[in-house]
Each structure stands twice: as C-alpha cells, then as structure tokens.
Amino acid sequence: MQATKLPIFFEQVNQRLSAAPNEVRRLFHGRGRQFEGLEQLTCDWVxxxxxxxxxxxxxxxxxxALKQGLVTLSESExxxxxxxxxxxxxxxxAEGAPSEVLLGELDHQPIVEESGLKYQLNIGRNQNFGLFLDMRFGRDWVKDNAKHKNVLNLFAYTCGFSVAAIAGGADQVVNVDMSKGSLAKGRENHKLNGHNINQVKFxxxxxxxxxxxxxKMGRYDLIVIDPPSFQKGSFALTKDYKRILRKLPDLLAEGGEVIACVNSPQVTSQFLIDGMKEEAPELNFIERLDNPPEFDDIDPEASLKVLRFQ
Incomplete structure (x- = not known):
C-alpha cells in the first residue's frame, strides 16, 4: 500500500462519516479495490x-502517515x-490481530444499532467483531419477510439473521452453529432487543x-445459509456446501424460500445457482440481493453474494 494515497482514504472517511446515521457503518472499504494503493485498508464507525x-x-x-491523519481527524469539528x-x-x-488504541479508551463490548436493532460487539480480541456489516441488506430482507414464518438459521454465528427474523414477526427461529460461545452472544442479542427467547432455539x-x-423442528418457511468459506475440520466451501443444498427439499415447507450466502472471492454466484440445480432442482433462483453501497467492489462476483431461491 502507498502512503501517498492516504489523502484519498481520509477524504472518503470524512465524507462517509459526515453522512453516516447514528448506526454502525463501514466508512472505507479498500478491499473492494476501488482505491488503488489502499486495497488492504478498511475503516468502520462503531x-x-x-x-x-x-x-x-x-x-x-x-x-x-496513517496515525498522523487520524490525529488530525480527531481534532476536527x-x-x-x-x-x-x-x-x-x-x-x-499479524498473529492474533493485535489492536493499538490511538485515542481515548476502547470499549471492547459496545452495543450498537443497525436498522433499529441492537447488537453487542466484541472489538479488539478477535478478527471479527460479531456482526458482518456487508450483510446489512440481507438482515433487512429477512426482517421484512419473516412474519409468521418458521425460520432455520444455519451457521448462525451471533444470530444476526435470527434477531432480524424475530423483529420481523417470525413465529420461531432455529439457530444452528458449532460455536456455543457465539450462540450465547446471539441469545444476548435477542435479549437486548426485548425478544421472547421462547421463540428462539439455539x-x-x-x-x-x-x-x-x-x-424435527421443521418444516421451515425460510432457511438462511451463511457459512464460513473455510473452517478447519468442519467446513470447506467447495466440498461441503452441496451437502447442505441437497437437504433443503426435506426441510422446506411448501412455497418455502432459501437465502444462500457465500463470501469467498474464489467462487461466483453461479457456484450456488449450479449447485442448487444439481442438488435441489425443485428450488428456483429468484434474485441476488444487493450489497450495501459502501461495500462496492470492482468485481461484484468477488464480493458477498446473497442469493434467494424458492
């Protein structure tokens, strides 16, 4: 990366921070390769x-140069x-993804809002802080389309889709994830939003x-699949995703829908479309959901892909 390009970074950060609502937001997404010389830099407003x-x-x-620019920003109106x-x-x-606090005192577990819903994050101790910001429109879609539905959330992580579904009036959400720690955080996210935990399974x-x-807890009106690209010993995208797709016809209610996600730059939307045709031909591809504009990528197929099937 190039220090001479950092003025572009700060110009973008200032513009987006100025326009940002009082919610958690990505301010700069260098990994979308829209800004030459800044491809390995991101900035989030928490x-x-x-x-x-x-x-x-x-x-x-x-x-x-980055630190000096941040100091200048901290002194701005x-x-x-x-x-x-x-x-x-x-x-x-670096190993362990260490964090350096330049200003103030880091709140490691802030409660933030997204689309009117609350989530507790965990910053500085892990690579991911508990909410994938590029999935905002996916959570919004679930919230808008979950009313009176029985929802299955596979690879639930901290249950962002589940929180959105219950907020949207789902009758029940079943969250499945190997990490009981992540599910415990998901339970707390539901509590933050005043949800009836009896409607949620972990x-x-x-x-x-x-x-x-x-x-046993199906059939499901909506199934969300949002796996990691790779999880050592448990999931490899190109090998294991099809094993999930072939189970869908036995899990879905009549007229049920699937939101299938993949966030690896190594595969395109066609990977999911072809996989569904092969493993669950009863399901038809309907649309690809948009990503938030702050996550624009020079190659849309290298970014998050959220596909809807019915």
Missing part, C-alpha cells in the same frame, strides 16, 4: 469508535459533532451430524 484495519504488512512511513470517543488501529496481518451442533434434530 458509534463513537473508529476502527481502522490493516490486512497486509506495510512500511513504517505508511503507519506514521466533524469528530466533535459525531461525539467521537476512541480510535483504534487493528493489525489484521443448537450448538455440527450441522452435518444433526440433520435429524434440525428436521
């Missing part, structure tokens, strides 16, 4: 905290207007060994 992430080793002049409290640089390329299972338990 309602008072600015989180800058660097994904590839850079030289010292780049780091110093905009920073005061937005009630900025902390600035953090996270070195995602299954800390290996999906591939638990189809019987999952099927």
């Amino acid at each position: 309602q008072g905290q600015l989180i800058v992430a660097i994904f590839k080793q850079v030289d010292e002049p780049f780091i110093e 905009l920073w005061q207007q937005k009630q900025g409290q902390a600035m953090v640089v996270q070195y995602r390329f 299954l800390g299972y290996d999906i591939f060994r638990s189809w019987g338990k999952i099927k």
Whole structure:
C-alpha cells in the first residue's frame, strides 16, 4: 500500500462519516479495490469508535502517515459533532490481530444499532467483531419477510439473521452453529432487543451430524445459509456446501424460500445457482440481493453474494 494515497482514504472517511446515521457503518472499504494503493485498508464507525484495519504488512512511513491523519481527524469539528470517543488501529496481518488504541479508551463490548436493532460487539480480541456489516441488506430482507414464518438459521454465528427474523414477526427461529460461545452472544442479542427467547432455539451442533434434530423442528418457511468459506475440520466451501443444498427439499415447507450466502472471492454466484440445480432442482433462483453501497467492489462476483431461491 502507498502512503501517498492516504489523502484519498481520509477524504472518503470524512465524507462517509459526515453522512453516516447514528448506526454502525463501514466508512472505507479498500478491499473492494476501488482505491488503488489502499486495497488492504478498511475503516468502520462503531458509534463513537473508529476502527481502522490493516490486512497486509506495510512500511513504517505508511503507519506514521496513517496515525498522523487520524490525529488530525480527531481534532476536527466533524469528530466533535459525531461525539467521537476512541480510535483504534487493528493489525489484521499479524498473529492474533493485535489492536493499538490511538485515542481515548476502547470499549471492547459496545452495543450498537443497525436498522433499529441492537447488537453487542466484541472489538479488539478477535478478527471479527460479531456482526458482518456487508450483510446489512440481507438482515433487512429477512426482517421484512419473516412474519409468521418458521425460520432455520444455519451457521448462525451471533444470530444476526435470527434477531432480524424475530423483529420481523417470525413465529420461531432455529439457530444452528458449532460455536456455543457465539450462540450465547446471539441469545444476548435477542435479549437486548426485548425478544421472547421462547421463540428462539439455539443448537450448538455440527450441522452435518444433526440433520435429524434440525428436521424435527421443521418444516421451515425460510432457511438462511451463511457459512464460513473455510473452517478447519468442519467446513470447506467447495466440498461441503452441496451437502447442505441437497437437504433443503426435506426441510422446506411448501412455497418455502432459501437465502444462500457465500463470501469467498474464489467462487461466483453461479457456484450456488449450479449447485442448487444439481442438488435441489425443485428450488428456483429468484434474485441476488444487493450489497450495501459502501461495500462496492470492482468485481461484484468477488464480493458477498446473497442469493434467494424458492
């Protein structure tokens, strides 16, 4: 990356921060390759905290120029207007993704809002802080289309789709994820929003060994599939996604819908469309949901792909 390109970064951050609602937002997405020389840099606004992430080793002049620019931003009228409290640089390329607090005191577990719903994040201790911001429109779609539905949320993580579904009037959501810790955070996210936990199930299972338990709580009117691209020992995208798709006809209610997601730049939308034709031909491709504009990518097929089937 190039320190000479950092004025473009700060111009974009200032523009987007100025326009940002009082919600969590991506302010700069270098990984969309729209800004030459800044491809490994992102910046998120966490309602008072600015989180800058660097994904590839850079030289010292780049780091110093970045820090100086952040100091200048912290002294601006905009920073005061937005009630900025902390600035953090996270070195995602380094082991453990260490964070350096440049300003203020980092709130490691802030409660933020997105589309009127509350989520608790976990910043600075993990690579991911508990809510994938590029999935905002996907959660919005679920919220708008979940009324009176029985929803299955596979690879639920911290249950963002589940929170959106219950907020949208779903009768029940079944969350499945191997990580019981992530599901516990999902339970807290539901509580933050005042939801009836009796409507939500949390299954800390290996999906591939638990189809019987999952099927027992169906049939489902809506199934959301949002797996990691790779999870050591449990999931490899190109090998295992089809194993899920072939189960869908036995799980779906008549007229049921599927939101299938993939966020690997190595595969395109056609990977899911062809996989569904092969494994569950009863289901038809309807549309690809848009990504939020702040996540624009020079190649849309390299970014998040959220596909709807019925």
